[in-house]
Amino acid sequence: MAPTHHRTRTAALGLVGALALTGCSAVGGGTDAGEGTGGGTVTLVTHESFGLSEGILEQFEQETGLTVEIVQQADSGALVNQLVLTKDAPLGDLVYGVDNTFASRALDEGVVVPAEVTAPAAQDAAAYAVPGDDGALTAIDVGDVCMNVDLTWFDEQGLEPPETFEDLTAPQYADLTVVPDPVTSSPGLAFVLATIGEFGENGWLDYWADLRDNGLQVADGWSEAYYTDFSGGGGEGPRPVVLSYASSPPFTVPEGGDEPTTAALLGTCFRQVEYAGVLAGADNPEGAAQLLDFLLSDEVQADIPTSMYMYPVSSSVELPEDWASWAPLAEEPLEVAPADVAEHREAWLDDWSATVVG
Amino acid sequence: MTLLDRRVTPAAARGPAADRRASVGRTLGWAAAVGVPLAFLGVFFAWPVAEIVGRGFVTDGALDLSGVGEVLGRPRTWRILGQTLAQAALGTAGSLLLGIPGAYLLHRCRFPGRDALRAVVTVPFVLPTVVVGVAFRSLLVDGGMLGGLGLDGTLAAIVLALVFFNYAVVVRTVGGLWERLDPRAEQAARSLGASPWRAFRTVTLPALAPAIASAASLTFLFCATAFGTVLVLGGRRFGTVETEIWVQTTQYLDLRAAAVLSVLQLVVVAGALAAAARARARTERALDLGEPVGTAHPVRWRDPVDVTAVVVTAATVLGLLALPLVNLVVRSLRTPTGWGLDHYAALALPADTLRVTPLEAAVTSLRVALDATVIALVVGGLVALVVSRRPRRPVLRRAVGGLDAVMMLPLGVSAVTVGFGFLVAMDAPFGLDVDLRTSGVLVPVAQAVVAVPLVVRTVLPVLRAVDPRLREVAATLGAPPGRVLRTVDLAMAVRSLGLALGLAFAASLGEFGATSFLARPDSPTLPVVVFRLIGRPGAESYGTALAAAVLLAALTAAVVAVCERLRTPGVGGSW
Numbered sequence: 001m002a003p004t005h006h007r008t009r010t011a012a013l014g015l016v017g018a019l020a021l022t023g024c025s026a027v028g029g030g031t032d033a034g035e036g037t038g039g040g041t042v043t044l045v046t047h048e049s050f051g052l053s054e055g056i057l058e059q060f061e062q063e064t065g066l067t068v069e070i071v072q073q074a075d076s077g078a079l080v081n082q083l084v085l086t087k088d089a090p091l092g093d094l095v096y097g098v099d100n101t102f103a104s105r106a107l108d109e110g111v112v113v114p115a116e117v118t119a120p121a122a123q124d125a126a127a128y129a130v131p132g133d134d135g136a137l138t139a140i141d142v143g144d145v146c147m148n149v150d151l152t153w154f155d156e157q158g159l160e161p162p163e164t165f166e167d168l169t170a171p172q173y174a175d176l177t178v179v180p181d182p183v184t185s186s187p188g189l190a191f192v193l194a195t196i197g198e199f200g201e202n203g204w205l206d207y208w209a210d211l212r213d214n215g216l217q218v219a220d221g222w223s224e225a226y227y228t229d230f231s232g233g234g235g236e237g238p239r240p241v242v243l244s245y246a247s248s249p250p251f252t253v254p255e256g257g258d259e260p261t262t263a264a265l266l267g268t269c270f271r272q273v274e275y276a277g278v279l280a281g282a283d284n285p286e287g288a289a290q291l292l293d294f295l296l297s298d299e300v301q302a303d304i305p306t307s308m309y310m311y312p313v314s315s316s317v318e319l320p321e322d323w324a325s326w327a328p329l330a331e332e333p334l335e336v337a338p339a340d341v342a343e344h345r346e347a348w349l350d351d352w353s354a355t356v357v358g
Numbered sequence: 359m360t361l362l363d364r365r366v367t368p369a370a371a372r373g374p375a376a377d378r379r380a381s382v383g384r385t386l387g388w389a390a391a392v393g394v395p396l397a398f399l400g401v402f403f404a405w406p407v408a409e410i411v412g413r414g415f416v417t418d419g420a421l422d423l424s425g426v427g428e429v430l431g432r433p434r435t436w437r438i439l440g441q442t443l444a445q446a447a448l449g450t451a452g453s454l455l456l457g458i459p460g461a462y463l464l465h466r467c468r469f470p471g472r473d474a475l476r477a478v479v480t481v482p483f484v485l486p487t488v489v490v491g492v493a494f495r496s497l498l499v500d501g502g503m504l505g506g507l508g509l510d511g512t513l514a515a516i517v518l519a520l521v522f523f524n525y526a527v528v529v530r531t532v533g534g535l536w537e538r539l540d541p542r543a544e545q546a547a548r549s550l551g552a553s554p555w556r557a558f559r560t561v562t563l564p565a566l567a568p569a570i571a572s573a574a575s576l577t578f579l580f581c582a583t584a585f586g587t588v589l590v591l592g593g594r595r596f597g598t599v600e601t602e603i604w605v606q607t608t609q610y611l612d613l614r615a616a617a618v619l620s621v622l623q624l625v626v627v628a629g630a631l632a633a634a635a636r637a638r639a640r641t642e643r644a645l646d647l648g649e650p651v652g653t654a655h656p657v658r659w660r661d662p663v664d665v666t667a668v669v670v671t672a673a674t675v676l677g678l679l680a681l682p683l684v685n686l687v688v689r690s691l692r693t694p695t696g697w698g699l700d701h702y703a704a705l706a707l708p709a710d711t712l713r714v715t716p717l718e719a720a721v722t723s724l725r726v727a728l729d730a731t732v733i734a735l736v737v738g739g740l741v742a743l744v745v746s747r748r749p750r751r752p753v754l755r756r757a758v759g760g761l762d763a764v765m766m767l768p769l770g771v772s773a774v775t776v777g778f779g780f781l782v783a784m785d786a787p788f789g790l791d792v793d794l795r796t797s798g799v800l801v802p803v804a805q806a807v808v809a810v811p812l813v814v815r816t817v818l819p820v821l822r823a824v825d826p827r828l829r830e831v832a833a834t835l836g837a838p839p840g841r842v843l844r845t846v847d848l849a850m851a852v853r854s855l856g857l858a859l860g861l862a863f864a865a866s867l868g869e870f871g872a873t874s875f876l877a878r879p880d881s882p883t884l885p886v887v888v889f890r891l892i893g894r895p896g897a898e899s900y901g902t903a904l905a906a907a908v909l910l911a912a913l914t915a916a917v918v919a920v921c922e923r924l925r926t927p928g929v930g931g932s933w
Contacts (some may be wrong), residue, residue, distance in 0.1 A: 043796065048890055054708065071796050073874070078608035082781055086613070093790035150929045181593055183605055217511075220491075223892045225898050228495045234897030238500035244895070251896040255694045276372075285833060309895055346610055357595050 032145050042287030043069045043092030045279070050097060053303050060294045066287050073303035075100050076186045076274075082181055083111045087280060093288035096140060096276040096295060099187050103130045103137055103275055104342030112136040115289045119296035121314035128273045128313060129339050140327050141310035144269035145190035147177075149231030153240035154259045159349035162241065164197055164267050168211060175215035177241040178229040181348050181357075185221045186272075191243050193341065195272035197334030205355050211358050219276030232262045234328075246329055247309045250322040260326050269330035273334050274310060378597050379718075384839050391744050395584055395765060401787070402803050403751060403768055406779025407620075410806035412618020413782065417880035427616035432623075432684040433490060438623065442582055442598040445513070449520030449581035451575050456521060456678070457528025457573070458566075459670040465533030467656045467664060471887045475675070476529075477919035479909060482679055483526040485868055487586025489888065489907040493682035495590060496689065503685065516592045522678055525578040525889050531573035535652065539565055582626060583770055592832035599623045603795045620775050629771030683911065690904035694897055701901060701905035704898070716906040720913065723884040727866035730805035734862040735855065737806065738813025741765045743847065745814070763813055769806045773871035774869045776804065780876060794916075798881065804872035821847060860921020864914045884910050 022217035044050075044096050051070055057068050063261070071092050074082060080102040083095060086108065100105050107130060114135040116355070149161040157207035162173050191196055195204040217239060226233040230242035232252055246269060249260040276295055279290040294300060301312035305347035311329060312319075415421060431433055463475055482490070497503050498510040509515045546690065547557040585600045599619055606616040642644065658664045670702065693700045705716040714722075745762045749755050768776075784794040796890050832842045870885040884906060891903035 019868065049893060051713070054713065069796070073876070074608065080609060081611040082778070086781050086785070086795075089793075091781075183594060183609055184589065218593055218595075220593055221893075224491070224590060225493070226895070228492070228499055229894065234900050236501065237496075238505070248895050346612075349609075353594065357593065 005187065013306070015199070029305065035238065039328050040284055040287060041067045041069055042094065042284050042291050043071060044291060045071045045079070045083070045090075045092040045095045047075050047097040047118035049075075051299065052085070052307050056299055056303055059299065060291070064287075064290055066290065068291065077189070080111070081107050082277070084109045085185070087111050090279040090281050091278060093282035094276060094291050095279055095285045096274070098137060099186065099278065100128075100130070100273040100275075100338055101186065101345070102339050103133075103273075104338040106277070107133055107136060110280055113280045115278040115284075115285070115292060117289075117293060117296065119293045121296040121298075121301060121312075121316065124313045124315050125296060128275075132276075132339070137277045138292060138296070139273050139313050140215075140355070141304045141308065141312055142271055142273045142329070143310040144245065144271055144333055145187045145194065145265070146246050146269035146330065147191075147265040148230075148244040148248050148262050150240035150241050150262050151232065151243075153231045161221045161263070163265055165195070165207065168241065169207070169214045171214070173214065173241070174237055175217075176216075177211065178217040178219055178237075178239045179243040180219050180222045180225045182352055187222050187243060189345075190270040190272055191268075192348060193336045194268060194334045196348070197234075197270065197336050198268075199332075202223060205351055208352060208355050214346045215229060216356070216357060242337065245309065247323065247327045250326045252318075253322065253326070257347070264327070266328070266330040269333045272310075380599060380838065387839055388744070389582060391740045392761065394742045395573055395744075396761075398733075398764065399768070399807070399810075400738050403771075403776065403801075404572060404805050407780075408777055408785040409776030410613070410775055410779035410781040411617045413615040416618075420616075421585045426618050429615050435619070435622075437601050438597055441596060442600070444579050444587070445516060445520065445596065445598065445869035446581035448513075448517045449524065449584075450577045451863075452517055452521040453524040453528045453577045453581075454570065454574060456670060456674045457525050457880040458532055458570070459667040459672060459683055460525065460529045461531075461673045462537055462663075463530055463657075463667040466565075466654055467657045467667070469657050473923070474919065477568050477915060479518050479529055479679060480526045480864075480918045481683070481915045482522050483524070485523075485911060485914065487584075487590065488872065489686065489885075489910065490519060490522065490682065491586060492904065493905065494522070497682060497685050503681070510597075511590070511595075513596060516588055516596055518678065519587045520581045520592050521824055522682065523584070523587065524580050525679065526675065527577050527580065528573045531576065532569045535566060535569035537637075542696070552805045554661065570926070572634055575630050578643070579627060579630045579634070579770055582630065582684040583623070583772065585773065593723075599626070600772050604774045607774050607778055615669065616775070618782065623770070624767075625886060628763075631766050631770065634766070635759060635763050645824075686904060687908055688909070690908050692900065693901065699900035701898075702909075704902045705909060712881065713889070716884065716891075716902065716909065717883045719887040719906075720909060722881050723867055723910075723912075726802050726805065726883055727863050729802035730809060730866035730869075731859055732867075733802060733806035734809035734813050735859060738810040738858065738862070739817060739855065741810070742817040742821055743843075746818055746847075748826070762814070762818075766811045769811050770771055774873060776807070777876060780804070795876070800876050801873055801883070802866070804876060805866040805869045806862075808869055808872060809865045812861045812865055813858040817855060855930040856921055860917055863921075867914055867917065868910065884913075 010266070011313040014243070050070070060066070061068055064324040073079065076097055076099045077098070080098055082136040083091070083106065093107075093113065101121070111330055115136075115138075117138055122138070129135075130137055130143065143264075144341075147162075159172065162168055165298060167173060179191060182192040192204075195207055198204070199207050217229055219229055222244070225242050225247075226244055229237040229239050230244075231237050231240045232241070234252075244264070245267065246264040249262045249264055252260040252262045254261060275294055278285055280291065282288050298312065298314065298317050303319040304310050304312045305323055311323075318324075320323040398832075411559055415423060426763070460479065464472060464479070490879050494515070495502075495510065497505075498507070499505055502510075543565075544557050544561045547561045548554065552560070582598070583600050584598070585604065587611065588598055589601055596881045597605075599622060603616050603623065604620045608611045609932065657668060673742065690701050691697050691699070708715050714809060721745070733864065743759060745758050749758060780800060781795055785801065786792070787794055830848075832845065833839070837845065851924055869883075869886060870889065873883060873888065874886060887909065888903050891899045
């Protein structure tokens with residue numbers, strides 16, 4: 001009996017010690033960041049991939065006296081749906097991260113309201129405006145979702161890497177390709193739209209049937225596909241062709257090397273545009289507009305490639321060196337009108353599921 | 359037991375008025391003990407769920423049930439329901455097949471390292487699915503260590519993962535009863551010439567049946583509502599009701615379909631819970647009969663039963679539980695230039711643009727889990743206290759059983775339903791000017807909702823095992839109700855509370871589903887950091903994510919191991 005007691009006491013002490021280390025939080029904790037006084041608070045609602053380099057948002061806070069709070073959840077699609085659900089009592093003041101595959105839903109549902117943007121880059125952003133939108137969504141950054149290939153793998157096999165959509169259905173490239181599920185992942189959806197842009201509404205499903213018959217693998221999300229199934233992503237998976245971004249290759253420059261081991265197939269790209277907009281019913285619409293302007297400022301625009309792996313809309317900032325050499329955007333990305341996407345998205349996804357997943 | 363002390367006046371010496379006052383006080387006390395958990399669950403679970411499900415059934419302000427017929431008319435709905443039931447049944451069968459020998463070895467046999475092994479087998483149960491997905495799939499994928507088996511993307515892979523998660527449920531539940539069984543009946547059968555198998559089949563198995571049935575229904579419940587495991591390992595091809603609710607809600611915003619599916623899931627879950635409750639009731643009656651007996655014996659290498667248990671458990675622990683975990687550790691040590699601790703060093707650096715280091719996130723996780731644990735212990739402890747009583751009136755008795763079942767429901771309702779429910783219900787609860795959705799307060803609350811059933815299942819058997827006469831004696835001697843609780847119930851339950859604390863803490867630490875659906879300020883928990891890191895390009899992010907996952911697993915294991923030592927010897931928590 002005695003040893004048990006002793007052990008129990010030791011264990012209990014250990015546990016108490018561990019709890020003490022955590023700062024004895026029992027109810028409380030987590031709210032340590034002092035509520036900033038001054039210009040009030042502006043709340044940014046955004047997706048899981050949002051992030052800026054250290055010091056940038058702090059600089060905005062210092063300049064404006066505003067405190068920025070960030071509410072961060074879900075991916076682009078789920079984010080818009082959450083905003084639709086909560087539009088009577090919005091989660092914050094500004095949304096960033098609505099992409100062009102869900103932009104029409106946000107506009108149709110009246111989730112965002114027009115705001116005046118004064119930053120110089122607003123002119124660049126206007127080139128990406130959603131047709132029919134009177135300034136409720138402002139483009140902040142763009143990126144291309146394209147097939148990526150593992151050059152090392154193809155080199156070792158003595159095989160030329162594929163280049164086009166059609167190549168991916170050719171017998172010599174059987175069982176080599178992996179894509180994330182378009183229903184559960186936004187790059188996956190972008191690629192479905194790329195095929196619709198390429199083959200039209202009547203031909204795209206046949207293309208997917210061919211892909212399926214050629215041994216296509218469907219993974220749950222981008223990270224599954226890139227790290228577990230792809231051979232060139234650092235995870236050493238079995239497949240040398242993966243759906244990713246035009247900006248992925250610079251991340252595969254090996255230590256000490258100066259060329260990436262992967263490349264994007266620029267003929268297969270769908271251009272994603274990410275927008276920001278002031279939320280209808282925002283508590284602090286002025287603060288939201290200030291923050292929106294800030295997202296178009298040179299500081300943020302120049303930081304976007306390194307922090308969020310997208311291309312700035314602003315033409316006045318310089319891209320990082322390796323991006324300039326190894327991550328060019330597609331010259332002719334495939335497009336599908338946002339209104340078409342809004343109207344057919346669910347039907348297309350159902351057709352895709354019926355054809356590819358079964 | 360010194361229940362009497364000088365300050366306590368025997369009841370006989372007090373007047374009838376004092377008696378009446380005491381009775382009123384007692385009634386109020388019990389009302390509070392029932393009311394607090396019900397209010398907690400009502401506000402933080404039932405209300406949000408009702409809000410979001412209700413939206414699916416209301417069109418333009420009028421009740422519209424046409425969605426029910428439409429969704430139930432889809433062949434896809436029935437295929438998905440069939441898949442859900444089939445996967446859950448297979449996962450349950452697998453867990454029982456491997457878990458029963460494990461229960462025998464870990465609870466009836468003695469060997470060096472047994473306590474450590476008990477902690478190890480418990481770890482998978484509380485590991486977040488983000489981590490398990492990485493650990494499992496990288497083994498099964500072509501070129502992975504087990505790639506040759508061709509299991510990737512198959513039903514078998516999903517079932518294996520379900521067993522990985524639920525093995526501990528069976529070991530705990532069955533082992534808890536097994537270690538209290540009187541071994542003499544089986545010994546008698548064998549000395550009369552029965553083979554070990556015959557003795558097991560005719561004597562031991564029937565005695566264990568209630569615990570096995572209870573374990574089976576709990577495992578079934580966990581398997582039927584598995585979400586991340588199914589999506590990561592099988593994709594939507596092996597979709598279940600749970601994954602379909604997720605797709606319909608977050609991607610399609612088809613609340614009508616989601617609501618119908620949620621109700622369908624609730625029906626399945628209620629069925630499993632009813633079965634579990636009935637089975638548990640029998641288990642707990644059986645527990646009343648015998649006192650815990652010290653029956654563990656050293657492993658007998660000549661006994662075919664012991665040898666079988668050792669072989670099956672070794673194969674399970676090494677092949678199924680340890681392999682994915684070891685794989686995770688190995689991969690976290692692989693750097694671009696060979697092997698090293700680089701990814702672990704990165705845990706102390708700001709994780710990319712997350713504005714926190716993984717170590718800070720770990721501290722956040724510990725804090726949030728501590729809050730969640732305190733809430734879960736209070737709520738779950740009260741439920742266990744109430745449910746442990748056996749009122750004489752049948753109505754009350756049924757009500758007590760009902761409370762038990764209701765508190766288990768959060769295990770069976772989709773996290774996305776709860777999460778979206780929070781979004782629509784919690785902007786200004788009861789007209790209060792606090793937006794709970796973005797305050798961060800809801801994170802520990804949501805984790806507590808998940809942990810409460812674990813606390814109840816751990817503490818309840820011990821409280822049930824308290825001889826009611828002990829309380830009656832104390833009361834007759836004049837101890838006021840609060841003192842009876844303190845000296846009898848609390849004293850008995852304190853060490854099982856230790857285990858409950860550990861389980862609730864560990865479950866909160868690894869909780870991802872509900873946490874990821876909540877809007878929250880910029881102080882992510884460790885599972886969220888793992889998820890975000892793994893969503894970024896670059897081998898470094900990936901390596902750091904794996905190291906953070908190992909840290910999470912290690913924290914979980916440590917918490918469970920410490921609490922394993924707090925366990926009352928001989929009294930297995932039946933969860």
